Every structure is written in C-alpha cells, then in structure tokens.
Amino acid sequence: MRIGIPHLGNAYIMVRAMAARLGAVNGEGLVIPPPMTKKTLDLGVKYSPTEACLPYKLTLGSLIEACELGADTLIQARGTGICRLGYYAKGQEQMLHDLGYDAHFLTLDISHHKFLNMLRLIRSVANGNRARTPLHEIISAFFFGIGKVIALDKIEKVAQKIRAIELEKGAANLVYKEAVKAIDDVFDSKNVKRITKEYIGKLNKLPHNPKADPVKVAIVGEIYVVIEPFANMDIEMELGKLGVEVERTLTLSRWIKYSLFLNYLGISEWREVHKLAEPYLDHDVGGDGWESVGEKVLCARKGYDGVIHLAPFTCMPEIVAQNIMASTKEDIPVLAVACDEQMGREGMLTRVEAFVDLLEFRRRKRDGRKVFSVG
Amino acid sequence: MAKVGIPRALLYYLYYPAWKAFFEKLGAEVVVSSPTNKTILNSGVSRAVADTCLPVKIFFGHVMSMIGECDYIFAPAVTSLGNEAYNCSKIIGLPNMTRALIPECPIILDPEINLEKGRYHFYQSIYKLGRYFTHNPFRIKKAVEEAWENNLAYQSVMFDEGLTPVEAIDRMYQGKQQPDSSVASAPSLTIAVIGHPYVIYDEYLSHRLIHRLQSMGVKILTPEMAPEKALYDAARKLVGIPHWSFETDIIGAGEYYLEKKVDGVINLSVFGCGPDSMMVTFVQHRARELNAPFLHLSLDEHTSDGGLLTRLEAFLDMIKWRERICV
C-alpha cells in the first residue's frame, strides 16, 4: 500500500511525520506529490468538470501527480452537507479510474466524529503497512504530526508580522522557508521545539523597523484557498511586500485544535464570530460562509484596516457571504478575490495594490493627516 | 387583509400550492409576481454580486418587482428536508441575502425549515410564521394540514397526468385544460429534461426549451413525472447516499430515465451552479457508459435564443441519425 495525499498548505509535513513514526517513509509507504505548480493546475483543470471549484481541481491535480509516482491509496476529505466537498472523493475516484489509475480512496469525514475518524484513518493506514500497530503508537504518531503543524503555524505568525516591517524585503520569507524545511527534517519532539525557538528568534532578529505601524489586513474566506498559498497566488507574501501586516484566523493548527479536540467539549472557536454575524446571517450556510460574515464584523471591531475575502470562484457559501457582507453596517473595506484557474497574477496584484492604497488613504484621513501628499 | 407576496422563482415551482393554501387558510391574501421578464432579470442582476447564479438573481428581481404590492415577502430558508441531505447554500441563505441586498423590501417571512434539527424545531418555525397572522395554534395547525393536502394533490396531478409544475398549477387554479398533444401527432422522440425546476420551467430563463422541444414533436419527461422513491434509489445507485436534496431528483431522474432507455437526456443548468457542476458529471459519465445521447446546456445572461436552438436541433438530428443507423 502506498498512500498518496493532495496538498493543502503544510499538511504534508504532518502526514510525513506521522507516517515516519509508523514506519512508512517517503517513496515506500507514502507518496507526497511534488509541490503544486502550473502543471498540477493544468492537470486538475483538464480532468475536472469545467465548473468545479478550484480546490477540487487542485486536489485532483495533486492526486494525479501522486498516482504518477505510484500511490495507490489516496486520502481525501469528505463532509456531509452543503458544499461540494461531499462529492470530491467520488468524482475524483471516477476520474482517476477513467485515467487508468487503480487507486482507491480513504476518506476522512470532517463533519462528524472528526477525532475518531482521524484515528481510524491513521490506523487503517498503519495497519496497511505493518500488521496491527498498537494504539499507543498510533496516538503518539498522531500527536507528533500535530506538534509539527502547531510549530509551523507559530513561526508563520511571527513571519507575518516581520514581513510587513522588515527592511530588506523577502528576508522573512527566506527564513520561514528554511524553518519549514528544518521542521520537516527532524523526527523527535525535542528538536521540533528547539527549531521553533531558533527560527522565531531568527525572524525577530531580522533588521526591521519596530516603530512602523503597518496597515493591518485580515484574510478570511474559504479554508482551502486561504491556507494553500498556491491557490491564492501567495497573496500573503505579496501583501507583505507592500508593507501590510496580515492576520488570518484560519490555520491548520487551529482547525485541528478545535475540530479534533475542543469541539468535543462543547467549545466552539466560532461562537463569538457567529454571534457577531447574527444580525445579518443567523444560521450555517455550509463551508465557511457564516464565519466569513462574522469575521468581517469582528475585524471592524478590532480595528483592522481592511479585510480580504478569498473564495473559490462560484463557491456557494462564500457567495452568500459576499452578498451579505457588502451591506453590513460595519465600516471596513472588503476586497473579494475569486480564485480560479483564470485568475492572473498581474490582475490580482493590481487589485491588491489599489486596495492597499485605499486603506492607506483611509488611515491618513482618519488620523487627520494630509490626505494628498505631494511628490 | 394582509398580503403575502410569493416570488415566482426558486422553490415556488416546488411548493406554491402548499404555501398558498397555508397563507390563505390563515386569512391572508396571496399574490404572486409576474413571470420572469427582462426587467425582473435586470433588476436582480443589478443588486447581487456578479458570481451569483442566475436563478438567485432572478429571485431578487421578483422580490423587487413586488415592492409596494404586498405587506410581506415569503422567502423561507429551506435548509434540509431530512435524510441528512441539505440544500444549496444559496437556498439556505436566501432570506438573509434578500434582506442585505434589498433593504427597501417589505417584511420578509423567513422561517428556517431544517428537518435535521428535529420535528420540534420545524413546528416552532411554522408556529412562529403563523403568528404573523393569528395567535390561535389550532388555526395554524389546520393551515399546515391544508398545505400538506394541497402539496399531495399537486404532486399527484403532476405525476398521474404527466404535467409540468407550471401546467399543474394552471390546472389547479385556473381549470385550464392542457391541449392534448399526443392526439395531434404522435411524438417521434422521448427526451428527459433534467435540471432544477426553477430553471427548466422558468420560460424566460430556459428560453422556452420545453415548448420548443414539444413543438418539434418531442415527448418530454421531467423529474416530477417519476416516482420519488425511484428517483432516490436511482440517485443512490449513482453516487451513494445523496447529500443534496434537489440534486437527488435531478441525477436520480437522469439515471432513472437512462435506464428506461429514453432517446436522450438533456441537462439544463445555469452557469455557476455549484451542485450541478458536480452532480451532472455523474450522469454524463453514466450516459457515456450506456452510450446514450446526452446534452449539457449551461445558461447565463448572455445565452441567445439562436445559439440554444442550434444546439438543440443538432442534438435531435444526432439522435435521429443514430436511430436510423440502428434499424
């Protein structure tokens, strides 16, 4: 059995870590497809229904690349309910068979009993490689994998701050990339901790302007295109280059923390956000639509300068959100970006730059500074 | 008397008789917006964000066309009718979007119908809705019963007599008899048209597709003309337990009619419809397996009569040509 996974942000690092603990190494029990490129996108677009959404196309492309490298058991998320995710695995499996790959899917149900499902999935994977793995080994592998994701998100948070105010543009990105590699390369928790500390230190030591007060933007929207930089054309880094501080609530580690653990205790990460959305939308509409509306309100209250709303083109829940967000009374500019294969980098950059200009203009106006600078 | 406006869009085609009975039993007057036209479409398009699908834009247009003509607008959030199947997000968020986009709209009656939340929740939403008109719970209960009966009657008119929703509604409320087309000329082809009722029966949106086919001598079968249970079973066969309730009917009908060996299947959907973009592929795949003619038409604001007609004619010619070869 050779497991293949589609890319989603740093999730592959978590999977690799778990697999290594359970005795599967890259190339043997596990196939991590190459980082997503234009080729991945082209494959996905070619073999998906024309009007499928971008996450569908990208994960399909990524899975095809995994199959090319010999994966035969593919992992894909599944949800019951409102958005297209419910049919990803079904549609992709059919397509892969038509293409002649004899791959079967293990789906991870992310709507109910997520924790158990996750454990079950890991166990079936582990048992496929080595008969009867004891439960404690599975659990320890599981936590080890999660630990890496948490570490990475911590480092990224710092990078997001430094990126906006660094003196030498691009330095923080380089350090962050190194950190990702370093974390991926170690296989015990002690080292993960050490590396995290080390790289956070490195980031903070980068030459930057501590007195700068950069424009602050929150990124909200559909989870896949928010988390996967390839899907949003690295919008965070682009914003960083423009001197904008980015924050986003949606991260892998947060999803894991709440969905797999705290939700079981009745703690919802979204309670506050849902409450804030209530005057405009008082029930779930699937995907992340409800949250997007609430987050806009929250960002306005927290005093952010603007919100960037990322959604796959034609994503139903996010269209509901967009239609509603435009008219909420909170006064905060929102830039909606629809991600699909037709989105060009240039076009996206122009829009983002114009948006950032607008935010800076509003700031100057708010602070009573001269609105038009000369020269 | 309080006037309740029902937009002639989206779920109107599925539940109008039930809704009408409900509100009338509670002593309200029901008004329906006029059939979709250019003005309605344009006013809807002017409000919604561009990526919104056409039927939802049209819904907004209908709401706007009724401003000033009624005291309430009925726009329920029909989340789920049970079986762990849900509706499309846009149906679920409909009242909220309407409120956000059309602030000048009359009071919106927006019960949330979500049978996944249990019977009690359902009763409560209906009761809350009824309270706009009466405080007597028994009257509300009566109205619900009346609605249910009308719904059954409506379904059986469609099913027993092979009528489309529009024809069935005409029959029920205007006593209009349908011209019996089968006598005039025996249809040469039988074609299943699958798609959302608010797409295939909205004459403006669908460019009168059904009539056009009928006048070309084609007998039309639609999802409403098949037994519900059979549709569910067929859909299960195709995709396993279905997650979207309306899609169940659409792809169920696809599978059901394919198995019945109709001469061809036409899927009429709209650009940007999320559920269709996934589900229709399964029917298409199946049609390919069975080597059956399948045509996928995707409508948008810019679809022209001419273009649509050309594709229809080509499709029919292809079917006829195939049949000639076979005999």
Ligand code: SF4
């Ligand atoms: S099911 Fe399709 S056509 Fe209907 S509201 Fe949803 S996206 Fe629009």
